[in-house]
Amino acid sequence: MENILEVKDLNISFHTFAGEVKAIRGVNFELKKGETLAIVGESGSGKSVTTKAIMRLLPPGNSEIKQGEILFEGKDLAKLTDKQMQKIRGQDISMIFQDPMTSLNPTMTVGKQIMEPLIKHQNMSKTAARERAVQLLKLVGIPKPELRIKQYPHQFSGGMRQRVVIAIALACNPKVLIADEPTTALDVTIQAQILELMKDLQKKIDTSIIFITHDLGVVANVADRVAVMYGGKIVEIGTVDEVFYNPQHPYTWGLISSMPSLDAKEEELYAIPGTPPNLLYPPKGDAFAPRNEYAMQIDLEEQPPMFKVSDTHYAATWLLHPDAPKVEPPEAVKSRMRKFMGTK
Secondary structure (H helix, E strand, O other): OOEEEEEEEEEEEEEEOOOEEEEEEEEEEEEEEEOOOEEEEOOOOOOOHHHHHHOOOOOOOEEEEEEEEEEEEOOHHHHHHHHHHHHHOOOOEEEEOEEEEEEEOOOOHHHHHHHHHHHHHHHHHHHHHHHHHHHHHHHHHOOOHHOOOOHHHHHHHHHHHHHHHHHHHHOOOEEEEEEEEOOOOOOOHHHHHHHHHHHHHHHHHOOEEEEEOOOOOHHHHHHOOEEEOOOEEEEEEEEOOOHHHOOOOOOHHHHOOOOOOOOOOOOHOOOOOOOOOOOOOOOOOOOOOOOOOOOHHHHHHHHOEEEOOOHHHEEOOOHOOOOOOOOOOOOOHHHHHHHHHHHH
């Protein structure tokens, strides 16, 4: 499949009173046409910063793309002016944010908010844009769209507001849709409905999706490939089956082990020890080394390269070096892997 988006050696810094925070440190990945790529990791790992850089929505003044390329259909988004980016943002690349209540304007009807990108990017008349807005509300599963289009965000439930946000993001049939933890603020039942809706919509409009989440259970249901981020870097990337059934990086092992299970006893819930690195002072070696019980001396001295596991699976861990000792995943990981295989 052809790549629609390529991120190459992306480095992003934030300039603070305390110094330069090197938030993203050499991130590389590609997004293929029609696929869903999930980016997972703890809070602070760099997931949202990476995708906001793609949208060019990093805070002005204190943030800087220090190095790298963000290639969309051959154009480097990192080099575009704000005016050039405005033509792409919303039309070719759209974003669904975490909290629908902060994404929607409380003073405008939802109809006007859906119509806005249609009038701006598609040059539609108000009448045509209104008809399209009704179709979009119907598409995302909102009943009585002709009535609801006249209502304000506070008149919708949390799940319905998120559907409105999705309708706005899909208004111009974007080629790339970035979903930044779109189900975080919703209860479990509504989460499942929104995820099912997104899978269904992807088939209908054939868009490519970058799905940001810390919930590996969500990943298993929606993604084709998974990129695991830690300390501003991608530490493992592969297909869903490869990352879930044959994880290679100790951090991925920790994420899988810490997934809650309905049949696990309370004392069995695993937590990764320690805290994420302080990126004011990026570590010399592997950023995960201080939290990694399998760390070797070289982990403290040198950053590991991406070792090839298969044509589609890569992991940045010295454990994959030919001279490294053979280490098996912990039993908790194997247990979770068996459960996934049983439910597949």
